[in-house]
Every structure is written in structure tokens, then in C-alpha cells.
Amino acid sequence: MYLAGLTDTARTVERVFREEHGRVLASLIRVLGDFDLAEDSLSDALSRALELWPAQGVPERPAAWITTTARNRAIDRLRHDRMRRDKAGALRRLTELRTDAAAEPSAVGEFPDERLRLVFTCCHPALDRASQVALTLRTLGGLTTPEIARAFLVNETTMAQRIVRVKRKIRDAAIPYAVPDPERLASRTAAVLEVVYLVFNEGYAATAGDALVRRELCEEAIRLARLLVQLLPGDTEVEGLLALMLLHDARRDARTDADGQLLTLENQDRALWNRERITEGVAILDHALARGSAGPYQIQAAVSALHNQATEAAETDWSQIAGLYGALLRLRPSPVVALNRAVAVAMADGPERGLALLETLAADPRLQAYQPFYAARADLLRRAGRPTDAAPDYRRALALTQNATERAYLAGRLASCTTPLAEQHAGRVVAGRVESVHVGPSHEFSKCEVPEIELVAGRGVAGDAHCGETVKHRSRVARDPTQPNLRQVHLLHAELFDELAAKGFTIADGQIGENITTRGLQLLALPTGAELHIGATAVVRVTGLRNPCAQLDALQHGLMAAVLDRTPAGELVRKSGVMGVVVTAGTVSAGDAIRVEQPAGPHRPLERV
Amino acid sequence: MKYLFLIYEDEAAMATKSEQEMGAIFGAYGALEGELGPTGKRLGGEALQPTATATSVRVRNGEASITDGPFAETKEQLGGFYLIECENLDEAIQWAQKIPGSHDGTVEIRPVLDLSNLT
Incomplete structure (x- = not known):
């Protein structure tokens, strides 16, 4: 019994101190004018409570007891501290408090x-x-x-x-x-x-760290906001923030799957949402909105409330959400808010409307490495029936995503938007287009994306290290520098990147050294000598397959193996694009059409060059 | 409590200002002096000559090294200071906002170390 009593008391001490900590500490700091002294005295009071309360019982007004005890301990500490500068003032204030019966904290609410x-x-x-x-x-x-x-x-x-x-x-x-x-x-x-x-x-x-600690932080933030609502009743944004946090927190249990991976709103089990929190959040928000013009927290809380009030994702009131984001954008212009608005508009009025809004955002440098931008644009392009345009965005989004659930989602979408490579070997060549162009002025492996490249007849890409009439690849130069350069231009099909992305490799256009990234064209199935008419004037004759080299593994481990396959007969299949020579000069830029002209004579499959 | 207000401004930009613009700046400092003076809180304050006139001195192992120029090359340079008695940092921040230099440069507020209380 005694032990049980002791545990209970210790628990009471802990609870009382936790509940009263902020209030008592604030009052001590006010009197003492010193954070450290206040904290030390409060911790002295805690030790005293742990000593005395188990034997004497918990005092009738524990918070008042803690305050008085801490003040007395502060007096002792001040008297013994010769170094303290302003001890006279603090001591005087404390002594006054002690003798002034009215100031004695008789109950929590009274100081x-x-x-x-x-x-x-x-x-x-x-x-x-x-x-x-x-x-x-x-x-x-x-x-x-x-x-x-x-x-x-x-x-x-x-x-x-x-x-x-x-x-x-x-x-x-x-x-x-x-x-x-x-x-x-x-x-x-x-x-x-x-x-x-x-x-x-x-x-x-859920960036990292212990789930329990994170939950406590949310609770703590909500508790602080409740306190602020009480202390600053005149500011509706305080209520806006409290409502926003309650409405977000209501979805806590539905936000992750069994493996702890984040789920997007539409994939959450809405039965797990905390109805009590939603009701409270909405009531607080309504109370704030009724009293004046809505600030940014109230607007965000209203968006959250609209999501929370939809019994299923399809019932979400997107046009109202789009309107709220528009209002938020006027108060707090930011590319992220603009992106959210574009997505809401697309949900309400169709993907084309959303895409038009995204177009104005695409050049914003703050969005260049922002995963949600590419994921959103990819989804809108796919829904607009433009899978070929969606694929590169899915790939970029995938490269910027760590979360496994999201990766799986994006990889699935990417696969649905790309032509599988297996078909490419068997299929027929028609036409394609340029996805991006790259130039590498030094012999570094990766090349830089540029708006356009200049193809020079008989030499290659102007400004590229591999441009010239005789061999430029250093391994070949070492063998015989007088050989003609059959590897002036490197072309690679973007579908390879799609395939690699699904396997977990994140490769950007140009990163494995190609000059022209193509889409929709079955490069590997081209016959030797095929001529590619690119853009207005340029013509490139295909000379052979690129031989993947070990530098690929230096870029990402296992990449070399990933760009090689074996036929059922055991022959090696090289998938890292084709090489060609420039027949007619011209400028090539992203978006240019590629037309293929077959060579005369029998079909000669491409070989390593 | 005493606070030192260090006024940092882009010297090069100051040098290109017209007579009229300089007149406006002097006027603004005059207005500040007019407000600050009667409070009795102004303990000191001066404008400094440009860093081209600065000399830096370091004595190491009894050896003095004297070099031309300021202590550090920075985008904005120390161009003047005030020493003002303030109740607390909030009051100091309010005075800093009234120093014209904070509008096109930066004012750094430094509380003065009170040596009289050290034993």
C-alpha cells in the first residue's frame, strides 16, 4: 500500500509540475527578472515536493505551494550568490511578496x-x-x-x-x-x-525521428495555441492557427499505411479521421471567420475543413478550395500556393485549365527541384490524354522522391505513360521528337542541358568534346587517332530513363552523356545507315550502338548491368542509345520533330560502334 | 542600459549621391538629433570618414603591424555610430529604426558591457 501510495504521489507531483510549469515559471521570471534563477528555484521546489508530498500528502493548492516554495528557494539562492548583479532588487521584490499577504498565491487563478x-x-x-x-x-x-x-x-x-x-x-x-x-x-x-x-x-x-516524439510535438503546439487563444482573445488568426492544426491533426491516424509510409488525401481511410477534432476545429474556425476578414491561417484552415468534410475524395468541393487558394495567393504570394491553386482549379474545371496555370509557374526557379510541381503536372498531363508529355515529369518527380509509397505510385504512373522497351525491339520505326539536347565541352561523362545545339556536317556537335573528323573518344584515340569519327552524335531514347527510374535509378537527361534525348522513337531497332531528319535542316546518319562503359557504374552502382540485356539466345543487347555522324548541318532544340529515312538495300541491324 | 548603434552603409553608393540627396540625409539625421537630444539619452555619436582613411594596427609578439585599410573588407562599411541609453532592447530597436542609415544600410545594436558590476 505504501509503495502504491508513493507511486501515486510521484505521479501527482509530475502531473502538477507539468501542468503548472509555464504559469509558475512565468511568474517567477517576472519577479526575479532572470530565467536561470527562476528555473533553478522551480527545480528546487520540485525536489522539495518529491521529498515532502509522499509523507505529508499533496497540499490543498499544489500550484500555490510550488510558487511559494520556489520563491523562498530563490531568496536563499540570492542571499548565497555574491556574484549576482541585481540581487538587491530581486530580493526586495521577493520579500515584499512574502510580507504582502494579498500577493500570496492562495489559488492558481488568483495570481x-x-x-x-x-x-x-x-x-x-x-x-x-x-x-x-x-x-x-x-x-x-x-x-x-x-x-x-x-x-x-x-x-x-x-x-x-x-x-x-x-x-x-x-x-x-x-x-x-x-x-x-x-x-x-x-x-x-x-x-x-x-x-x-x-x-x-x-x-x-513525417520527415524523420521517433513517431511518439512527433505526436507529442503536435499535442504541444495545439496546447500552446489553446493557451494563446485564451491570452490573446482579440486576434482571430490565433484561432485560425488552432483550427488549422486541429483539422490537420484530425487526419493523423489515416496519414500513413501499415509500413509508416505517407498516404495522400485521396488514398486515406476517412473512417480513421478524428471526428471530434474536426468538429472542434470547424467550430473554432467559424467563430474566427464570423469576426472579420480572414487571414492566411484561417484560409488554410478553411481549405483543410473542406477536405475533412468530404465523406469521400470525389465529393471534395474543389471549386471552393480553388477560390480559397486564390484568396491566399493575394495575401501571401508564393509559387507553392499558386501550385496548389492550379491543382484545385484542375480538379474543379478540368486538367487543361490547371495546365494553363502551371505553364506560368514552370520557369520559377523556386520550383525547379520541387517534387510536387512535377508530380502535379505529370498527373494533369496524363489526365489530359498526353502520356508522352507526362512521362518526363513523372521521371523528374520520381528522382526527387524518397518516400516508398509515393515512389511506387509514380513508377506505376510512369509505366502507364511510356512504351515498354520490349516492344521497341520488335516494333517498327515511325517518327519521334527531341525531348532535350545536351553538350559536353570536356571529356566529363555527363553533359549539360542547353536550349539548342548546333550540328556541324562531318564533325558533330559544336562545342562538344567529341566533335571532329577523326575519333575523339579517348579509348579509341589511344588505339588509332586517324580513324574516322563515327561517334559524332550520341542519341538516347528517354524511354530508357523511364525504365531505369522504375528500377530505382534516378538519371536525368544528359547525365549519361547523350547529346540528343529522344522520345517516341525506337532508336535501337533502326537499321544501320538510317538517316534522322531533325528539326529544320539537320540530318544524322546512324552508325551503330553505343557500347556502355564502366563509367556508368561510377555514376550509380549497377547502372552498367541495367542498360544491358541478353536475348534468349544469350546475345548481349546494348540499350544505351545509338551513335551517328552529321550528314547535313542544322540547329536542334527540344520539341523538334524527328523523321526517319530508311537506307536502300537489305536491313542491317545496328551493331556496336 | 547603454547600447552602441553601429551604422553600416555602402560607401561606394554614398559617394555617388547628389548634393540634394546628401542634403536629405543630413536633414534626416538632424530630425533624429532633434528628437534624441531633449531626452537626455544621447551619450555620444559621430559620423566617420570613409574607410579609405582607415588604418589597422596589430601587435603580435611585441611586433606592430600597421596596414592601410579597414579591419575587414565588407559590402557595407562602418560609417558612424551612436551611444544611447535605453530602457531595453525594444527601445533600442525603435531608435535603430529612426537612424536614417537603417533605411539603406544596416544598423547593428550592441549592448555595452557594464564593467562596474563585475567583481
Whole structure:
């Protein structure tokens, strides 16, 4: 019985300290003007509670007991600390509190809530973002330094140093412990909300780390937002953020499959969504929206609410979502919001409308390595009945994706948009087009994508290391430098990249050294001597198959084997494209048509050249 | 609490300003002085000559090395300073926003180390 009682008390001590941590600490910092002293005194009070409560029982008003005990410990610490600069002031304030019966915390609700000051100090713009987050979680959340370190995947020493540094800056630069003036309140509140949302996203975006820790971060962010709603009742964006987080968090259990891989909205089991959270989120959002013009958090929460209210993906109100993203775009212009809007428009009004919007975004440098852009455009092109255009985007998206579920989805889509290579060997040559062009001025393996290349008759690609009348590939030069150059232009079918992407190789156009990446053309099945008419004037005569070399394995392990096959008879099949010589000069750029002219005489299959 | 306000500006850009533009800048500093002076918080402040006039001195092992130019080559250069008594960093940030140099350059706020409290 005694042991059980002890465990219960220890649990009570832990619970009370966790619940009251932020409030008591904030009030101590206010009186002491010193973060460290406040934290040390609070931790002294915790030790005292663990000593006394099991024997004497939990006090009637535990929070008041903790505050009084911590204040007394602060007095002791101040008296023994000769080094402290401002100890006289702090001691005087403490002694006044002790003698002033009215100020004695008789119950939790009776001493003023100092947490709002603390929030603004922790999220002061003169502190860097990572420190703001750490300090907010540490003081208001009551998370320990090791817990914060684990959540943000930094080692404990680094996190401890970060917290020491930020507390020192608050003290030494005299960052005030105060709620900002009315004129600065809105912008300072926005900074606080950013910190809270960052905590939530760290827990929600399943980047890495322990699932349990991540869940706690989300809970903590929601708890902080609830507190802010209570402390800043005038700001509707605070409610907007709380609603947004509740509505996202409602989908938590449906977001991953059994293997922990993320599922997109349309693939989630909606029965797993937390109805209680959705109802609460929607109610909070409605309360905010009723009181004025909607800010960015409210708009995002409204989008989330529309998704949550659809009983199945097909019932989603996409035109309203498109309208909300339009409103968000006006408040916060960003290419990512524009992308979301384009997708919503496509869902509402058809893929062509969405593609038209994406066209204006394609040149934005911020989207060049943004996976969702390529995945979205690929899906819209496929739905618009343009699989040949969709394939390169699926491949780019695949190259930018680590998540296994998403990879499987993209690889499946890519396969449905590309002509399988097996058919290419058997099939007949018709016509194709240029997907991209590349030039490599040095003998480096990979070449750079350029808008256009210049083909020079009898020599090859202007500016390329392999351009010339006699052999240029260094292995051949070593054998006999006077041989004619039969490898002036390297052409490769993009379908090979599609096939490799599905096998897990992420190869970009030009990366394995081709000058012209083609699509829709069965290059490997061409007869020797076939002439490719490319663009307005250029003509390339095909001389043979490229021999894959060991440099492929240096690029990605296993790549060499992946571009070789064996026929049932055991003959080696080389799949790394064809070589050719320039018959007629001309400019070649992406999108050019390729027409094939068959040579006279019997069909001679391509051989290694 | 004392704070030092270090005003960094692009010297090259300053040198190309017209007489009229320079007049506007001096006017803006005059307005700041007019606001700051009566508060009694202004403890000091000067404009500096360009870095072309700077000399850097380092003494190592008793050996003085004297070189032409500023301590570090940067895009913006130290062009002036203020020393202002402020209640806290928020007040300092407000003064910094009123220093004309913060509008086309950068003002760095540094709290002054109070040596009188060290034992």
C-alpha cells in the first residue's frame, strides 16, 4: 500500500509540475527578472515536493505551494550568490511578496497570468528561429532539453548550448519581459504563431525521428495555441492557427499505411479521421471567420475543413478550395500556393485549365527541384490524354522522391505513360521528337542541358568534346587517332530513363552523356545507315550502338548491368542509345520533330560502334 | 542600459549621391538629433570618414603591424555610430529604426558591457 501510495504521489507531483510549469515559471521570471534563477528555484521546489508530498500528502493548492516554495528557494539562492548583479532588487521584490499577504498565491487563478509576457520574450525577433522554438518549448511547454533535442534531431549538448546562449542574450541585451505595444502587437503575435506552427509541422511532417516524439510535438503546439487563444482573445488568426492544426491533426491516424509510409488525401481511410477534432476545429474556425476578414491561417484552415468534410475524395468541393487558394495567393504570394491553386482549379474545371496555370509557374526557379510541381503536372498531363508529355515529369518527380509509397505510385504512373522497351525491339520505326539536347565541352561523362545545339556536317556537335573528323573518344584515340569519327552524335531514347527510374535509378537527361534525348522513337531497332531528319535542316546518319562503359557504374552502382540485356539466345543487347555522324548541318532544340529515312538495300541491324 | 548603434552603409553608393540627396540625409539625421537630444539619452555619436582613411594596427609578439585599410573588407562599411541609453532592447530597436542609415544600410545594436558590476 505504501509503495502504491508513493507511486501515486510521484505521479501527482509530475502531473502538477507539468501542468503548472509555464504559469509558475512565468511568474517567477517576472519577479526575479532572470530565467536561470527562476528555473533553478522551480527545480528546487520540485525536489522539495518529491521529498515532502509522499509523507505529508499533496497540499490543498499544489500550484500555490510550488510558487511559494520556489520563491523562498530563490531568496536563499540570492542571499548565497555574491556574484549576482541585481540581487538587491530581486530580493526586495521577493520579500515584499512574502510580507504582502494579498500577493500570496492562495489559488492558481488568483495570481496574474504572466505567460503572455513570457511568450513574447521567447519569440522575440532579436532571437533566431531555432532558439525561439527551443525556448518556447522549454519554458511554456515544460519539455526537457533532451526531449527538445530528440524532437529536432540535434544532439543534447548542442540543444543545451543553444538554450544557454539564448537565455544569455535575453539577459545581456535586455530583451524586455513584456507584452508589446498595441501598434506592434499584431506583427509580434504573427511571429509567435510562426513558432507554434513550426513546432506543429516538425511533429506533423513525417520527415524523420521517433513517431511518439512527433505526436507529442503536435499535442504541444495545439496546447500552446489553446493557451494563446485564451491570452490573446482579440486576434482571430490565433484561432485560425488552432483550427488549422486541429483539422490537420484530425487526419493523423489515416496519414500513413501499415509500413509508416505517407498516404495522400485521396488514398486515406476517412473512417480513421478524428471526428471530434474536426468538429472542434470547424467550430473554432467559424467563430474566427464570423469576426472579420480572414487571414492566411484561417484560409488554410478553411481549405483543410473542406477536405475533412468530404465523406469521400470525389465529393471534395474543389471549386471552393480553388477560390480559397486564390484568396491566399493575394495575401501571401508564393509559387507553392499558386501550385496548389492550379491543382484545385484542375480538379474543379478540368486538367487543361490547371495546365494553363502551371505553364506560368514552370520557369520559377523556386520550383525547379520541387517534387510536387512535377508530380502535379505529370498527373494533369496524363489526365489530359498526353502520356508522352507526362512521362518526363513523372521521371523528374520520381528522382526527387524518397518516400516508398509515393515512389511506387509514380513508377506505376510512369509505366502507364511510356512504351515498354520490349516492344521497341520488335516494333517498327515511325517518327519521334527531341525531348532535350545536351553538350559536353570536356571529356566529363555527363553533359549539360542547353536550349539548342548546333550540328556541324562531318564533325558533330559544336562545342562538344567529341566533335571532329577523326575519333575523339579517348579509348579509341589511344588505339588509332586517324580513324574516322563515327561517334559524332550520341542519341538516347528517354524511354530508357523511364525504365531505369522504375528500377530505382534516378538519371536525368544528359547525365549519361547523350547529346540528343529522344522520345517516341525506337532508336535501337533502326537499321544501320538510317538517316534522322531533325528539326529544320539537320540530318544524322546512324552508325551503330553505343557500347556502355564502366563509367556508368561510377555514376550509380549497377547502372552498367541495367542498360544491358541478353536475348534468349544469350546475345548481349546494348540499350544505351545509338551513335551517328552529321550528314547535313542544322540547329536542334527540344520539341523538334524527328523523321526517319530508311537506307536502300537489305536491313542491317545496328551493331556496336 | 547603454547600447552602441553601429551604422553600416555602402560607401561606394554614398559617394555617388547628389548634393540634394546628401542634403536629405543630413536633414534626416538632424530630425533624429532633434528628437534624441531633449531626452537626455544621447551619450555620444559621430559620423566617420570613409574607410579609405582607415588604418589597422596589430601587435603580435611585441611586433606592430600597421596596414592601410579597414579591419575587414565588407559590402557595407562602418560609417558612424551612436551611444544611447535605453530602457531595453525594444527601445533600442525603435531608435535603430529612426537612424536614417537603417533605411539603406544596416544598423547593428550592441549592448555595452557594464564593467562596474563585475567583481
